[in-house]
Amino acid sequence: DTGVSQDPRHKITKRGQNVTFRCDPISEHNRLYWYRQTLGQGPEFLTYFQNEAQLEKSRLLSDRFSAERPKGSFSTLEIQRTEQGDSAMYLCASSVAGGSAEQFFGPGTRLTVL
Amino acid sequence: GQQLNQSPQSMFIQEGEDVSMNCTSSSIFNTWLWYKQDPGEGPVLLIALYKAGELTSNGRLTAQFGITRKDSFLNISASIPSDVGIYFCAGDLNFGNEKLTFGTGTRLTIIP
Numbered sequence: 001d002t003g004v005s006q007d008p009r010h011k012i013t014k015r016g017q018n019v020t021f022r023c024d025p026i027s028e029h030n031r032l033y034w035y036r037q038t039l040g041q042g043p044e045f046l047t048y049f050q051n052e053a054q055l056e057k058s059r060l061l062s063d064r065f066s067a068e069r070p071k072g073s074f075s076t077l078e079i080q081r082t083e084q085g086d087s088a089m090y091l092c093a094s095s096v097a098g099g100s101a102e103q104f105f106g107p108g109t110r111l112t113v114l
Numbered sequence: 115g116q117q118l119n120q121s122p123q124s125m126f127i128q129e130g131e132d133v134s135m136n137c138t139s140s141s142i143f144n145t146w147l148w149y150k151q152d153p154g155e156g157p158v159l160l161i162a163l164y165k166a167g168e169l170t171s172n173g174r175l176t177a178q179f180g181i182t183r184k185d186s187f188l189n190i191s192a193s194i195p196s197d198v199g200i201y202f203c204a205g206d207l208n209f210g211n212e213k214l215t216f217g218t219g220t221r222l223t224i225i226p
Binding site: 059106 | 117202
């Protein structure tokens with residue numbers, strides 16, 4: 001049973017650089033979610049997909065953030081022109097649409113912007 | 115964004131003690147979930163609750179969906195060292211399996 005995987009686990013970048021993170025959901029899950037977690041806080045919702053359709057993106061933090069799920073399988077989250085305030089853990093979760101509310105999380109990508 | 119209020123923020127207990135924590139909201143939620151997170155890892159789902167008043171157990175863990183739909187409770191009996199971590203509640207406003215709103219977390223530490 002393969003869980004949600006994320007790559008990379010850690011990313012250190014300089015301010016102003018672009019970064020891209022990948023998430024591979026549980027294979028039979030058609031919903032995929034991105035969350036951001038800063039130190040000492042709970043995860044905060046960013047966006048989610050059902051298959052390849054992005055159903056909500058209003059919580060993306062700024063227009064520097066974008067997410068895609070082109071074939072309804074893996075997803076990428078891109079942050080352009082990174083700022084120090086973007087430093088956080090980026091979490092991906094997946095679930096089955098129309099089923100329970102249970103979302104299963106990956107291990108996260110820890111981003112540090114210098 | 116909105117976060118649910120969890121209490122206590124932290125707990126220091128001895129191995130074998132029982133633990134109680136709760137989560138409250140100003141909004142009504144239709145689903146409550148409890149997660150545990152270890153340092154540097156993603157949250158792991160412990161228990162899901164779908165009905166007001168529901169009481170659900172998972173081993174030594176028991177959680178309840180408050181009858182007002184604005185709160186939930188988690189109890190851990192006979193704590194063991196691997197229970198150490200941060201516990202988060204999360205609520206789903208809709209039945210439709212959409213975005214979760216998380217609590218602020220309760221950090222559990224076991225004193226030797």
